[in-house]
């Protein structure tokens with residue numbers, strides 16, 4: 001029964017990973033850009049949420065109304081300034097620039113907030129849980145995170161599939177030059193994609209900050225877990241990313257159940273196994289552009 | 290198209306090789322190395338020697354990262370894996386296998402090479418930015434596995450005891466000479482590697498991947514050779530690190546900060562040249578000394594400088610000094626950073642999948 | 645005043661020059677065919693008009709306005725639309741979605757999904773097929789239809805017949821009169837000289853980036869075209 005509990009907790013943890021990974025997946029899908037500052041940005045959002053709660057006393061969920069738009073705007077500016085320039089340079093430039101950005105953000109946070117662990121206080125919600133069976137209890141907040149994660153993936157999928165801009169994004173992803181011939185300004189599409197991605201990472205960061213303790217270096221594992229979710233699920237597939245997050249979450253929690261203190265390692269190993277035997281991921285996109 | 294780029298690739302190599310400047314540079318290098326070699330007898334204190342070993346380690350790290358990124362186009366964020374393997378490897382070989390502190394270095398090198406070879410089969414399934422994170426995951430796995438091994442001190446690390454019979458002065462000088470020899474070997478091997486057929490193959494590859502493939506440049510094999518060489522080089526740096534500090538701790542020898550250091554060294558010095566990482570290492574080493582009081586701000590500033598350099602001065606300081614690559618002291622006939630005409634992302638992605 | 649004037653342009657790819665002092669002009673409503681062998685510079689010419697290549701010297705004017713510095717995505721709203729060589733259909737979009745993307749600039753006019761399905765009946769049945777799964781002929785029809793969705797003043801067609809079976813080429817070219825009927829100016833690039841002569845009011849033949857022959861199809865003999873085409 002404790003195994004069943006581990007699986008349930010793992011699935012729920014996977015929702016957070018999917019939420020963290022959605023933006024990474026979107027940016028890669030639209031412009032083949034891997035944002036190595038993705039994890040650091042999530043932690044920036046977590047600190048932003050924490051400061052807002054501590055300084056203004058507004059409820060944690062209300063911080064999202066500020067954090068998400070601010071992060072989205074930051075993403076838009078980031079793309080219009082640094083990243084579009086980097087994409088016009090040689091192939092290594094985007095990787096080097098986003099890694100440099102991660103180092104900058106992480107050390108800025110160290111200066112501002114020290115290396116101490118912090119978290120966002122949500123009061124009684126933090127401990128609330130729902131008893132499903134006598135042995136399985138699910139935390140209300142983790143469950144909420146999971147629901148938000150699924151909703152974000154579904155919403156993003158719908159946006160890409162059904163809206164005019166979503167279609168333009170897919171077209172630009174398939175063939176940037178041909179998209180320009182349709183009158184699409186790829187720089188705007190890219191900026192929009194990054195705005196959405198960084199806005200979502202802001203959302204994810206606040207949830208992460210409530211759920212676990214964090215410090216400035218936490219961006220590293222955040223990036224790694226998000227990346228593992230994307231690769232396990234298969235590049236270019238948002239639903240795949242959700243499944244990837246769930247598989248990673250289950251591997252970590254069940255792994256920790258079997259070998260205490262090795263949960264993270266077992267998550268990595270599942271990732272490496274997928275890489276070794278199914279390098280296109282478990283749920284690859286049907287069409288590759 | 291095919292024939293044009295191939296002739297230009299080979300002619301670049303011919304034109305750039307063995308200029309007057311390169312003979313002078315070789316002569317100066319030999320004089321500097323000899324002077325450094327007799328330093329411990331003459332003008333270098335123990336403290337100087339230990340500091341210089343740190344510089345040597347930086348030069349090796351920068352040279353290796355440049356070998357990967359600057360020549361073979363592979364951005365790794367997992368090179369700390371091999372620093373850690375080299376560091377633990379040298380302690381294991383010297384103390385537990387009992388081969389002594391000098392012979393332990395080649396043993397550590399071989400261990401790093403073997404692990405590098407094995408993990409390449411996983412890492413090479415990814416390309417571009419995902420290759421970068423993938424190498425990082427591999428480094429994390431190696432770190433986590435290492436911390437499970439009790440004989441290697443598990444999570445708390447391990448000390449190197451093989452030097453216990455040495456007097457401090459001799460110990461420090463021994464490490465110093467090994468460090469000096471290591472730098473010379475690492476740079477020379479990189480130089481020769483890049484002047485070999487392998488190096489010219491990468492030139493052709495950069496100019497035109499499809500043409501290079503039809504020419505029989507086996508991309509994956511060439512990349513794997515470079516990858517293993519860089520793993521061994523980073524293992525060497527890790528081995529020196531362990532011998533210089535006598536203590537190995539998983540959180541420091543496997544820190545991603547080490548790879549960030551490599552990136553800064555290479556980007557600041559100049560990617561895709563032999564001279565760039567050497568210059569970058571010296572600059573980084575000096576900055577670290579002078580800006581030590583700045584704490585984390587130091588890395589913030591370095592990050593900003595690195596981004597500016599990548600975007601606006603991709604040839605680095607060496608490019609600035611040498612007039613955008615017209616002078617080359619160690620000509621390998623290869624420049625990665627020449628601006629590519631904007632290719633479509635689709636074309637980029639398909640070229641990358643060869644990795 | 646001509647709708648499109650290209651005046652004395654030089655175009656380079658890096659150090660390689662592809663077009664040498666080329667000029668061309670088209671009156672509104674005309675159909676011009678540009679012919680030439682492989683590597684003559686035909687695609688480069690069209691890419692320069694659409695904005696994907698920038699001439700180093702010379703001028704391109706559309707409606708009398710210089711457009712050299714207008715980026716490709718802003719030339720579409722002006723009324724310039726290119727069907728690129730190799731069709732470049734978006735593989736992960738359905739054919740209908742491909743057409744809808746073509747309407748991104750929202751230029752009003754005769755062409756919309758309904759009129760295009762009427763003109764290209766083979767697309768109507770295949771509208772929900774993914775671009776990557778469509779046949780060459782379907783892709784080519786979709787590429788032309790996609791370009792028409794922006795209701796261009798001038799339609800640039802690059803090697804429509806390339807790699808298609810003669811029946812399919814026939815089928816696709818049969819849509820041309822309907823396009824011209826809407827007052828659209830058409831610039832076709834073709835290697836298939838017969839096809840080019842059949843559909844155009846005027847022919848211009850390129851060789852190694854220069855114009856070597858131009859005139860009305862009825863006035864040009866087969867021999868003159870052959871010698872201009874091959875440079876003999």
Ligand SMILES: Nc1ncnc2c1ncn2[C@@H]1O[C@H](COP(=O)(O)OP(=O)(O)OP(=O)(O)O)[C@@H](O)[C@H]1O
Nearest residue numbers: 657660662680681682683684685686687688689835
């Ligand atoms: N992307 C490119 N980079 C370098 N050179 C190019 C490029 N595209 C074309 N060229 C060169 O420019 C010249 C003109 O090419 P272009 O594609 O315009 O010819 P074309 O007449 O369209 O030929 P085809 O009938 O084969 O399509 C050729 O010599 C070609 O090799």
Ligand SMILES: [Mg+2]
Nearest residue numbers: 686687688729
């Ligand atoms: Mg052509």
